Amino acid sequence: MVQINRDACTIQIVGVGGQGALTVSKIIGAAAVKKGTPIIISEIHGMAQRGGVVQTTIRLGEVISPLPFGQDVTVMVGFEPLEVYRARSQLTMDTIVVMSTDPVRPVSVSSGGQRYPEPGAVVEEMKKRLKCVFPLSAKASARTAGNERVTNVVMLGALTGTDVLPFSYEEMRSAVGKIVPSRSLEVNLKAFDIGYNETHGKKA
Amino acid sequence: MHPILEDEPGKKMLALGNEAITRAAIEAGVTVAATYPGTPSSEIGNTMHKVAKEAGIYFEFSTNEKVAFETAAAAAVAGVRAFSFMKHVGLNVAADAFMTLAYTGVRAGYVVLTADDPSCHSSQNEQDNRFFAKMSGVPMVEPSSPEEARQMMHYAFELSERFQMPVLFRTTTRMNHVRGIIELGKIRKPSGRVHFEKDPGRFVTVPANARKRHLSLLEIIPRMQNESEVSPFNRVIVPEKKNTIGSLKLGIITSGVSYNYVLEVLNNIELGVEARVLKLGMTSPLPDDMISEFSSECDLILTVEEGEMYLEEYVKAVLKERDVPTVVLGKRDGHFPRPMEYNPDIVARGIVSALEGEGMKIDLPVKEAIDWETLPEPPRPPVLCAGCPHRATFLAVRRATKGKAVYPNDIGCYTLGIQPPQSTGDLLICMGSSVGSAGGLSRVVDEPVISFIGDSTFFHSGIAPLVNAVHNKHRFVLNIMDNATTAMTGHQPHPGLPVDGMGDEAPAISIEKVCKGVGVEFVKTVNPLNVKETQKAFEEALAHEGVSVVITRSPCALKLERELRKRNIVRTKYQVYQDKCTRCDTCTRIFACPAFYKIGDEHYIDPDLCWSCGVCEQVCPFGAMGPVREEKGGE
Ligand SMILES: Cc1ncc(C[n+]2csc(CCOP(=O)(O)OP(=O)(O)O)c2C)c(N)n1
Ligand code: SF4
């Protein structure tokens, strides 16, 4: 039996250092503060260097623990396909997965002779085991929005599009405006919308 | 104005644990704050660095934790509120001063924060600093959440002034690096200058005075214990929903972040017990009466705590002394682990294991196992950034030594040199150990010794052992890797830079002059991005009798890249010229820049990752790597 804490929505973000997960959690945080939704965010970011695995857990609702029991994740946002696969033990069949299909190859692959899993194979594996999986190329979407670096906000838009967050499209957009610097707001909102349309009203 | 300075009591704000603590220090009217950076406490200093001037606080990044501790301690002795903060191992560095300040005490509030790091997310050990409180007699508090941390800072300053004692504020990574909602309190203005009231009988710890002060400390401890009995942060909590009825009365004694996990478990799993929790926020001295009363009302006590058996052993001793028959279980019987961070699952398994030992049968809810297909899962350890000057230095050193040397390393980004293909880390204990250990090694090993130390670490704890090495005529090469920052902990300034903690201009201490000043005869500075020149400098240094120093100076690539990006400067990226590449693999085999990647056996450079250091051009034996040739440029 799967035990789910009905009071909480738990979002697990997995990715690689430097991909901008922190900004995403700050934006969700801004939406929560605005609406008065309780929120706890836990992030493990040890070192300044890029390239390591980064995990962020966001819990929305009446809970006090930054980490859930039973590793119950309502939705996993994967900034990188290998990291989604690596975090698979945190997934239940009901976990919604929103994932980028753009690989960031670790040095163990580029210079260490190890093999990288086919992103397509990871997506297929997820789809085979879970009910709800949304793969997207965040990089291509970010490029369309006008800046390759806003993949994180594309992912945030896609997360919002799944309707699991207790915040509306408008509430999230206004939260984006609170956190990102005004000079890049337009690109970020564009990225958010592209991501949103990737998942909103779509069947996984 | 920085949001953390907003004077709007009652306003709610999402804050990182470390920001909540900084805010509370500002609210409490802290006048002097000092630190040496260290994860997981670094963001406190980073935030102070940004706001100190506006808040009217004197803040410094001290040379090391001992200096930070003493700077703030002196302010509190003089009579203004003070705050020093450091990672757990930093308190080892400050321990000499910490232990004796417990004798003299302070006149105004002094809070000393130690940020422990169970699981070693970014540390060299998992030591449990709660024992520093026990060892010294200094009172200690431990928060569970950002808002509780904010409130506890006020409490800690109040305790400190009431008992004229420094207070240890102990956190762990999941406290410092958790974001939660805090409610802003009123800001008290920092003090101005005070007159130093002389009292050498108290503050000069010559033996005669120290003996007397030890007696005063022993007299204060029971009074602090009385406070612990009535402290608002020591209280009994009954879970809201589940586990309020059952035949067995279970009592859990816990503190810090473990408390969160205990509640998560009790609120989610039906254990069939009547559970109550004694949440301890003031954990030194511990409240004997409260513990024994709570325990005597329970059939079974579990102590849930990360780290060592701090609570467990104490609770067992108190119950024994007071003839309370309740059984206490924790780590000693193997129900809870000693290493690594906890999480709700670990806590649930511990509780169930203990209850089953008592003859109960509990089915922990288990997830339906998903049968995953096995796909490749290459590891992703942190690596030196593309363009990092340290990688280039290691290449030059390996060429100069042909890999035949012993390489003591130190703590900083360059520690990552332990990984292949750099493989330049053979011994590392703690900050500064590269220099001290090099002396010892050079006396016994049959290969040359080349040590690595960063600029910030050199100032922290590298100078004294360098003096030692010169005086004792050791022979080794010390490489001071000067990237003009404390990179690993988030790019804080240090004494070698022309800026201080307040953001003001400051005299930069010259590493060259320090080395020459202490008597090093061979001191050479090179740019590590020039591999040949650097290799040559190391060859010369190796030939030198005695201690030689090579300073490799080139800015941290990550910091530089961020600055360039702010100014919208894009430098020319590098590429592989496919017509010249012979697929010899030299680049990946000996250099392994993270921007390199392969498709089949063809080499490429990812322009998004390349930071234009130009070293690969010097690495490729066939001239197949160089600046991007297309007119359009890199991106
Ligand atoms: C006693 C102690 N204090 C602080 C730290 C945290 N820490 C790890 S490395 C480091 C300094 C790194 O700076 P530097 O030596 O200049 O190397 P860089 O990272 O810039 O390459 C610090 C402060 C520690 N490990 N031990
Ligand atoms: S942060 Fe700076 S010093 Fe550290 S690995 Fe990156 S470039 Fe090198």
Ligand code: SF4
């Ligand atoms: S690809 Fe070459 S130029 Fe670019 S960062 Fe790596 S080594 Fe430096």
